[in-house]
Amino acid sequence: MVELLLTTTVLLTVPLLLATLGEIVTERAGVLNIGIEGVMLFGAFAAAGVIQLGPGRPVAVLAAAALGAALGVLLAVLFVARRVNQIVGGVLFNLFALGLTTVLFDRYFDAGATGSVFGKLALPLLSDLPVVGPALFDQPLLAYLSVVLAGLVWWLLTRTWFGLHLRAAGERPRALDSAGVSVGGIRTAALAVGCALVALGGAALVVLQSGAFTPNITEGRGFIALGIVLVARWSPWWALPAVALFGLAESVKFQASTFGLESVPPEFLAMLPYLVAIVTVTVGTAARYPAALGVPYVRE
Amino acid sequence: MSRHSIGNRWQALIAAACALALALGVAACGDSDSSTSGSTDGGEGSADAVEVAMVTSGAHTDSSFVQSWWEGSQQAQSELGDAAKIVWNDGLNSLDALDRAAGAALTNGAEALIFTTSEAPQLVTEYAEKFPDAWVCGLEAPREDYLANVCTMLPQYWEGAFLAGALAGLVTETDRVGVVSAFDIPVQNLQVEGFALGARYTNPDVKIERAITESLIDSGKARAATQAQLAAGADVILSAVDEAAQGMYLAARDAGGYVIPQYTDQYESAPDVVLTSVVYHHDEVGATLAKLAVEGELEAKSYEFDLATYGVGELAPFRGATGEAVSEEARKQVAEIQKEIEDGTIIFPGLEELGERGSGESISVASLKGGT
Numbered sequence: 001m002v003e004l005l006l007t008t009t010v011l012l013t014v015p016l017l018l019a020t021l022g023e024i025v026t027e028r029a030g031v032l033n034i035g036i037e038g039v040m041l042f043g044a045f046a047a048a049g050v051i052q053l054g055p056g057r058p059v060a061v062l063a064a065a066a067l068g069a070a071l072g073v074l075l076a077v078l079f080v081a082r083r084v085n086q087i088v089g090g091v092l093f094n095l096f097a098l099g100l101t102t103v104l105f106d107r108y109f110d111a112g113a114t115g116s117v118f119g120k121l122a123l124p125l126l127s128d129l130p131v132v133g134p135a136l137f138d139q140p141l142l143a144y145l146s147v148v149l150a151g152l153v154w155w156l157l158t159r160t161w162f163g164l165h166l167r168a169a170g171e172r173p174r175a176l177d178s179a180g181v182s183v184g185g186i187r188t189a190a191l192a193v194g195c196a197l198v199a200l201g202g203a204a205l206v207v208l209q210s211g212a213f214t215p216n217i218t219e220g221r222g223f224i225a226l227g228i229v230l231v232a233r234w235s236p237w238w239a240l241p242a243v244a245l246f247g248l249a250e251s252v253k254f255q256a257s258t259f260g261l262e263s264v265p266p267e268f269l270a271m272l273p274y275l276v277a278i279v280t281v282t283v284g285t286a287a288r289y290p291a292a293l294g295v296p297y298v299r300e
Numbered sequence: 301m302s303r304h305s306i307g308n309r310w311q312a313l314i315a316a317a318c319a320l321a322l323a324l325g326v327a328a329c330g331d332s333d334s335s336t337s338g339s340t341d342g343g344e345g346s347a348d349a350v351e352v353a354m355v356t357s358g359a360h361t362d363s364s365f366v367q368s369w370w371e372g373s374q375q376a377q378s379e380l381g382d383a384a385k386i387v388w389n390d391g392l393n394s395l396d397a398l399d400r401a402a403g404a405a406l407t408n409g410a411e412a413l414i415f416t417t418s419e420a421p422q423l424v425t426e427y428a429e430k431f432p433d434a435w436v437c438g439l440e441a442p443r444e445d446y447l448a449n450v451c452t453m454l455p456q457y458w459e460g461a462f463l464a465g466a467l468a469g470l471v472t473e474t475d476r477v478g479v480v481s482a483f484d485i486p487v488q489n490l491q492v493e494g495f496a497l498g499a500r501y502t503n504p505d506v507k508i509e510r511a512i513t514e515s516l517i518d519s520g521k522a523r524a525a526t527q528a529q530l531a532a533g534a535d536v537i538l539s540a541v542d543e544a545a546q547g548m549y550l551a552a553r554d555a556g557g558y559v560i561p562q563y564t565d566q567y568e569s570a571p572d573v574v575l576t577s578v579v580y581h582h583d584e585v586g587a588t589l590a591k592l593a594v595e596g597e598l599e600a601k602s603y604e605f606d607l608a609t610y611g612v613g614e615l616a617p618f619r620g621a622t623g624e625a626v627s628e629e630a631r632k633q634v635a636e637i638q639k640e641i642e643d644g645t646i647i648f649p650g651l652e653e654l655g656e657r658g659s660g661e662s663i664s665v666a667s668l669k670g671g672t
Contacts, residue, residue, distance in 0.1 A: 001531070004527060004528060004531045007527070008524040008527055008528065011520065011523070011524060012520055012521070012524055015520075102359065102391060105359075105361065106359070106361050109361070117550060205519075208520075209520035209523060209547060209550075210519030210520065210523070210544075210546050210547050210550070211546060211550060212519070212543075212546050214362070214517045214519070214543040214546075215359045215391070215517075216393065216517065217517065217518075217519075219515055219517065219518050250521065250524065251524060251528075253511075254511050254521075254524050254525040254527075254528040254529075255528040255531075255532075257509060258528065258532055266484070266511075266512045267484075267514075270514060
């Protein structure tokens with residue numbers, strides 16, 4: 001039972017983790033990407049569309065990431081170049097994404113298509129470990145990649161010049177500008193990288209969970225990722241336990257009878273991770289936003 | 301003019317051009333026969349055509365609940381021709397959106413408004429009071445009092461779910477079956493508890509697993525819930541979700557087990573795991589109401605659609621490999637139970653009692669015969 005609990009936790013966690021990592025990148029650069037839900041939706045749509053066209057799931061995942069990067073540049077035109085209010089612009093983008101993907105789905109998709117998802121890949125030796133082995137080390141490749149990406153994002157943010165510039169764009173953009181680095185350029189790159197990751201999260205919904213696209217398939221996961229970023233305190237490593245908490249709560253809800261929790265209302269179990277998130281954000285003294293988050297940079 | 305302001309102007313032009321291109325793209329795509337809002341195929345109706353608006357949440361491409369209603373709107377338009385203008389509007393995924401669409405339809409002259417969703421009974425009353433000359437109908441249980449221009453409709457979901465449960469009780473090899481539903485609301489509970497009662501009717505030893513996913517479309521949650529039920533030993537699972545059933549099929553395929561989807565025949569979606577489907581013929585229900593509205597024959601009452609008269613809740617034919625899992629004896633028993641429902645030998649408890657979560661396990665099976 002614990003094995004199944006962990007397996008379903010991973011299944012439910014991967015899309016959220018990828019979206020959270022993407023949002024961490026953009027927020028560390030000072031851009032509050034409320035449009036994360038829309039980007040995720042486009043990622044899922046692109047992945048399902050490519051699968052329907054025939055090239056297969058790996059190409060679908062890459063196509064979703066590429067579309068995500070392109071959308072990041074588009075959002076940069078709005079938020080960085082045109083300095084559109086990031087909250088209003090993000091909300092409008094989400095509505096646009098929902099409308100466009102729904103219309104295109106209605107017109108071009110085979111709604112009743114049977115879905116298929118990535119198969120599992122057992123890691124030698126590790127997958128033989130009792131309980132955690134099959135649950136954590138017998139998962140689809142994309143699940144392992146999402147953890148690797150968490151490490152890569154951490155490395156990018158803390159061990160590279162690009163990461164240094166990116167963090168400076170989110171904390172002290174004027175200092176970055178004084179050093180001769182384009183704040184707009186860095187933020188645009190951050191949006192491209194971040195949105196590529198977010199779109200990968202959307203693609204994961206299709207290639208790991210459903211095998212097919214449905215209108216509004218994301219169902220607010222992008223907004224949940226926005227909250228998880230706070231809980232994780234903008235750290236890629238902390239994002240791992242934070243998203244696992246949400247996935248675990250969902251999994252427990254579905255196995256309530258197995259764990260003798262039938263008498264607990266399912267709504268209460270569903271509420272728990274959000275309660276934890278609110279408490280964490282409220283109590284956590286170190287939960288400090290990047291200083292220039294959501295503030296467009298204007299050169300004086 | 302400075303270079304800076306020229307650059308800004310170019311950026312603005314590029315942004316505007318992008319927005320225009322996207323808007324044109326949407327408009328071009330929306331200019332199709334699959335528009336989710338507008339007059340249905342089959343004609344715009346003549347100038348004196350009676351306009352009937354049908355509004356709902358979800359998408360008419362869901363291959364399930366909503367699509368079935370949408371097909372009803374198409375059917376009504378096709379049969380009534382120029383005498384009617386059936387306006388379909390879906391994707392209204394919030395109370396606010398339903399409210400606005402309902403208000404717009406009646407303000408624009410619709411003579412009848414049909415909510416093909418059970419999410420907004422208060423709007424039925426509200427708009428009936430605001431527009432006393434128009435009919436307003438909703439998908440809900442019978443009311444105690446009806447305004448002169450209100451009607452309700454209720455497919456008897458529990459009858460079909462009971463049949464599915466009876467089949468599951470006969471087919472299960474583990475004496476454990478499951479239900480994955482979206483919400484803890486009466487219309488869904490009637491399906492869940494009807495299924496549980498049906499399973500107990502044919503298999504007194506059966507145990508019933510329940511899960512609520514809080515979403516009709518989230519395949520990931522439906523898959524996780526199904527995995528949990530299969531791992532707990534259930535081998536036949538009823539789906540009370542829409543598109544999310546795709547996730548249930550994946551889980552059943554991985555772990556071995558059968559799914560009984562509802563609303564439309566979904567065998568083609570997953571022939572390897574769909575045991576049968578519970579078909580509610582929403583298309584017939586919707587078309588019937590729309591035709592009554594156009595013909596001016598609606599009455600302030602509850603229109604109920606049952607297994608006996610309308611075939612609402614019948615099981616789809618058994619086919620392929622999954623069909624072979626249903627023995628001749630089981631088929632015969634299910635057919636007999638269907639007959640008992642139709643001729644009133646099996647009498648269900650009141651909706652209030654059956655709609656309560658857990659009632660499928662507390663109601664005495666013996667009380668169904670003779671209704672005592």
